[in-house]
Amino acid sequence: MIDNISIVYAKALYQISEENKEVDLVRDFTGFTELVNSSNNLENLLFYESFSAEEKISVLTKIFEKTNYSEFFKSFLALLVENKRVTYYPQIFKELTVLDDDSRGFLRGTIESSEKISEETITKVKKYLEERVGKKIVLEYKTNKSITAGVRTTVGDLLLDATLEHQFDLLKSV
DSSP, X not given: OHHHHHHHHHHHHHHHHHXXXXXXXXXXXHHHHHHHHTOHHHHHHHHSTTSOHHHHHHHHHHHHHXXXXXXXXXXXXXXXXXXXXXXXHHXXXXXXXXXXXXHXXXXXXXXXXXXXXXXXXXXXXXXXXXXXXXXXXXXXXXXXXXXXXXXXXXXXXXXEEEEXXXXXXXXXXX
C-alpha cells in the first residue's frame, strides 16, 4: 500500500518538476533527506507520532527560514505532515529518484555478497546489465552476511540472484 501511494506522489511530483523547470524537487528532496539523516532529533520529530502536526510544522518553518528549498517543496512537506503521511517521505524520495535517474538514461542498483568482490566482477555485472536493459548502470556494493556464497544484484525491478541460497531454492522446487 505504501509503495502504491508513494509511486503516485512521486509521479505527480516528477511531472510538476518537469513542467516547472524552476523547481528542482530532486535537489530539494536530496538536501532535506541529508539534513534529516544528520539529525536524530529531526528524524524523531518528523517520523514519530509523539509530536503534533503543529509542532512539526513549527520546527520545519524555522528550518525553512534558514534554507533555500523551493516553496513547492515546503508546501508539499507541510501537506504530508498535516495529513499524517510524512512516513511516506522516504519511499516518495526513492521513487522520485528512480524516475529522475530513468529520465537521465541510467539506473541505480545494488550488488551484494558476503565478502568484498573484485572491481573486475562488478564491471562484468554492470556490462551485462547495461546490455540487457539498454541504460547506464550505477551499482553500489553492500556486504550482506546472510549470503553464504555468490552475488545478488538488484537494479530497478530486475533481480539477478546468483547466490548459493537461491540455487538451493531452485533445487528444492524441482
